[in-house]
Amino acid sequence: MRVAVIGAGVIGLSSALCIHEQFHGLVPSLELEVYADHFTPHTTSDGAAGLWQPYLSDHGNLQETLWNKETFDYLLGHLHSPAAEEMGLFLISGYNLFTEPVPDPSWKNIVLGFRNLTPKELELFPGYSYGWFNTALMLEGRSYLPWLTNRLTQRGVKFFHKKVESFQELFSQGVDVVLNCSGMRAGDLQPDPELQPGRGQIIKVLAPWVKHFIITHDLKSGIYKSPYIIPGSEFTVLGGIYQHGNWSEENSAKDHKSIWDSCCRLLPALQKAKIVGEWSGLRPARPSVRLERESIRLGNLQAEVIHNYGHGGFGITIHWGCAMAAARLFGNILQEKKQLASPPGPRL
Amino acid sequence: MASPKVAVVGAGVIGLSTALCITETCPSCSVTVLSDQFSPNTTSDVAAGMLIPHTYPDTPIHRQKQWFKETFTYLFAISNSAEASEAGIHLVSGWQVFKSAPKEELPFWSDIVLGFRPMSEAELQKFPQHQFGQAFTTLKCDCPPYLLWLEKRLKATGTQMYTRKVADLWELHSEYDVVVNCAGMGAHQLVGDKQLFPVRGQVLKVHAPWVKHFIRDGDGLTYIYPGIHRVTLGGTREKGSWSLSPDPGTTRDIFDRCCSLEPSLRGAQDIEVKVGLRPSRQCVRVQREVLSQGAVKLPVVHNYGHGAGGFSVHRGTANEAAHLVGECISALQGSSSRAKL
Numbered sequence: 028m029r030v031a032v033i034g035a036g037v038i039g040l041s042s043a044l045c046i047h048e049q050f051h052g053l054v055p056s057l058e059l060e061v062y063a064d065h066f067t068p069h070t071t072s073d074g075a076a077g078l079w080q081p082y083l084s085d086h087g088n089l090q091e092t093l094w095n096k097e098t099f100d101y102l103l104g105h106l107h108s109p110a111a112e113e114m115g116l117f118l119i120s121g122y123n124l125f126t127e128p129v130p131d132p133s134w135k136n137i138v139l140g141f142r143n144l145t146p147k148e149l150e151l152f153p154g155y156s157y158g159w160f161n162t163a164l165m166l167e168g169r170s171y172l173p174w175l176t177n178r179l180t181q182r183g184v185k186f187f188h189k190k191v192e193s194f195q196e197l198f199s200q201g202v203d204v205v206l207n208c209s210g211m212r213a214g215d216l217q218p219d220p221e222l223q224p225g226r227g228q229i230i231k232v233l234a235p236w237v238k239h240f241i242i243t244h245d246l247k248s249g250i251y252k253s254p255y256i257i258p259g260s261e262f263t264v265l266g267g268i269y270q271h272g273n274w275s276e277e278n279s280a281k282d283h284k285s286i287w288d289s290c291c292r293l294l295p296a297l298q299k300a301k302i303v304g305e306w307s308g309l310r311p312a313r314p315s316v317r318l319e320r321e322s323i324r325l326g327n328l329q330a331e332v333i334h335n336y337g338h339g340g341f342g343i344t345i346h347w348g349c350a351m352a353a354a355r356l357f358g359n360i361l362q363e364k365k366q367l368a369s370p371p372g373p374r375l
Numbered sequence: 376m377a378s379p380k381v382a383v384v385g386a387g388v389i390g391l392s393t394a395l396c397i398t399e400t401c402p403s404c405s406v407t408v409l410s411d412q413f414s415p416n417t418t419s420d421v422a423a424g425m426l427i428p429h430t431y432p433d434t435p436i437h438r439q440k441q442w443f444k445e446t447f448t449y450l451f452a453i454s455n456s457a458e459a460s461e462a463g464i465h466l467v468s469g470w471q472v473f474k475s476a477p478k479e480e481l482p483f484w485s486d487i488v489l490g491f492r493p494m495s496e497a498e499l500q501k502f503p504q505h506q507f508g509q510a511f512t513t514l515k516c517d518c519p520p521y522l523l524w525l526e527k528r529l530k531a532t533g534t535q536m537y538t539r540k541v542a543d544l545w546e547l548h549s550e551y552d553v554v555v556n557c558a559g560m561g562a563h564q565l566v567g568d569k570q571l572f573p574v575r576g577q578v579l580k581v582h583a584p585w586v587k588h589f590i591r592d593g594d595g596l597t598y599i600y601p602g603i604h605r606v607t608l609g610g611t612r613e614k615g616s617w618s619l620s621p622d623p624g625t626t627r628d629i630f631d632r633c634c635s636l637e638p639s640l641r642g643a644q645d646i647e648v649k650v651g652l653r654p655s656r657q658c659v660r661v662q663r664e665v666l667s668q669g670a671v672k673l674p675v676v677h678n679y680g681h682g683a684g685g686f687s688v689h690r691g692t693a694n695e696a697a698h699l700v701g702e703c704i705s706a707l708q709g710s711s712s713r714a715k716l
Binding site: 106107108109111112115117118119120139140142144145147148150151160162165234235236237238239258260261295296298299300 | 455458460466467468490495498510512517584601603638641642
């Protein structure tokens with residue numbers, strides 16, 4: 028049973044690990060391969076700050092809220108393990124700021140210690156009259172992806188540095204199941220007009236005195252269009268750009284100025300911070316995550332694709348819940364092919 | 376008296392902040408700081424600088440609260456300004472956890488720090504050996520940056536600073552009109568205060584930049600305080616010990632205790648060990664005194680004995696001491712005009 032995962036960002040690697048952990052013992056013939064044109068540190072996941080926080084509203088998408096919760100609980104369970112530092116996992120607290128009262132988010136009971144801000148705390152943020160404080164998690168891609176890669180390598184998973192041009196290409200090589208975790212490039216494999224880039228740009232600075240995340244919200248503009256500051260283990264990320272439909276991965280001077288000015292207004296001490304980098308990336312945005320099976324007829328064969336893409340700006344936040352859902356779909360495929368109950372049969 | 380000459384003995388957080396307050400309340404004063412040690416070699420440099428007050432048994436609570444409030448307000452404003460990183464002042468959130476319910480549910484300072492509340496059950500899961508906890512956000516003064524920033528502010532006012540070991544306050548009577556004693560532990564010898572005793576503290580300063588929260592055991596012995604570049608792990612409270620030498624057994628013990636509160640510290644790098652003697656007293660001595668030999672008088676203002684709570688109340692006591700200096704100067708000016716009659 029050959030399974031090919033397309034994509035080596037947080038979604039591809041975690042789905043691969045989840046499937047291998049659950050099924051390698053049950054399916055002795057299971058061979059897992061990861062194909063990608065970009066590996067860490069050049070994936071979209073590497074550029075993300077790594078803060079676990081869903082969008083403000085789940086738009087009634089309870090499934091995604093559940094996947095977010097599963098991810099948070101899974102990560103929280105790993106917090107005290109010796110692997111935590113290697114994974115880039117740690118607790119972080121901080122502020123969400125608004126210019127008007129807003130309803131509590133779907134994730135208020137998932138995070139720790141969620142509460143409204145007191146008037147004295149709001150004095151820190153002139154211009155904002157309402158806000159939340161909570162403790163959440165950081166999972167830094169630059170550490171988590173190598174950690175996932177190591178776990179997969181230990182398990183005998185093979186990696187191939189190539190751009191897959193079509194699902195057909197893999198099936199004709201004898202792959203039985205494809206996991207499509209191609210993120211922003213999913214449209215190259217199968218057109219999907221609902222998948223659009225949500226371009227972001229960030230400035231990396233040295234500001235080690237900042238111990239909290241600070242995320243501002245402008246309800247009229249939309250998510251991530253208002254300044255945010257997220258302190259990591261090595262540097263602090265300044266951001267506040269979300270441009271729907273913009274495919275450019277070049278840093279823009281105009282966006283740089285917008286991020287810098289707005290973040291320095293939010294935290295005046297940042298004016299003294301040293302800039303150590305800048306990055307632009309494309310959030311693979313979709314009205315909802317595409318996580319579903321697709322059976323493709325190829326001659327007299329039935330090939331299976333599990334799609335797992337379109338996680339927008341919350342990939343790290345939702346990744347493990349989605350990986351487990353993808354693993355469940357894989358389990359269904361195995362059932363149907365009677366691979367689970369019976370010994371390895373002749374290959375299709 | 377055109378330009379009263381004031382000497383401040385001591386250049387730790389108390390000496391420097393008191394000197395600064397004097398320049399603010401008495402702009403005509405000429406202030407000089409004299410100390411045998413300056414940053415990074417003061418007791419203050421060893422301290423983590425967390426604004427979590429120590430309770431002095433013999434100082435009225437309302438006075439301690441006033442000192443803390445003034446200090447918190449002062450530092451809060453700096454933390455919110457462009458100078459925050461230079462001054463080493465930053466906000467930090469975290470938890471104080473207890474193995475058994477604390478005597479007082481609400482410490483006197485709970486409404487001064489930010490967002491004080493009991494920890495939820497979910498939060499307490501992180502501390503399996505502890506049954507009860509408090510979550511809040513407070514301020515931290517990193518040293519040396521804070522002391523260097525105070526020195527810079529002082530220099531800007533024209534304050535001179537000299538390395539000099541003062542053996543006896545009286546030796547200053549011919550050069551200065553008022554002497555302010557902020558000698559900390561040095562006051563034991565300098566003024567022979569037998570009520571002042573050291574409480575030895577050993578700490579580790581480690582590189583663990585993923586630690587973003589403070590964690591403190593309510594017993595005060597084990598704590599993790601993340602600073603700008605290093606995390607302070609503590610500690611000990613050895614009453615009566617004068618030893619400034621780090622003890623290796625204590626180092627291992629502190630490290631183990633902190634790792635049991637925060638397991639990820641096992642990966643901490645670059646462990647530096649430091650020792651400081653908390654200049655402890657049943658109450659902080661903020662008081663006027665007049666030394667005299669024959670007809671010669673020397674007004675003295677004492678501001679020492681802050682023990683474990685120096686940073687938490689420094690600005691409040693500095694304000695009070697500066698006010699007392701003002702009283703000394705008025706008294707001198709009064710008596711000098713009387714002398715002219």
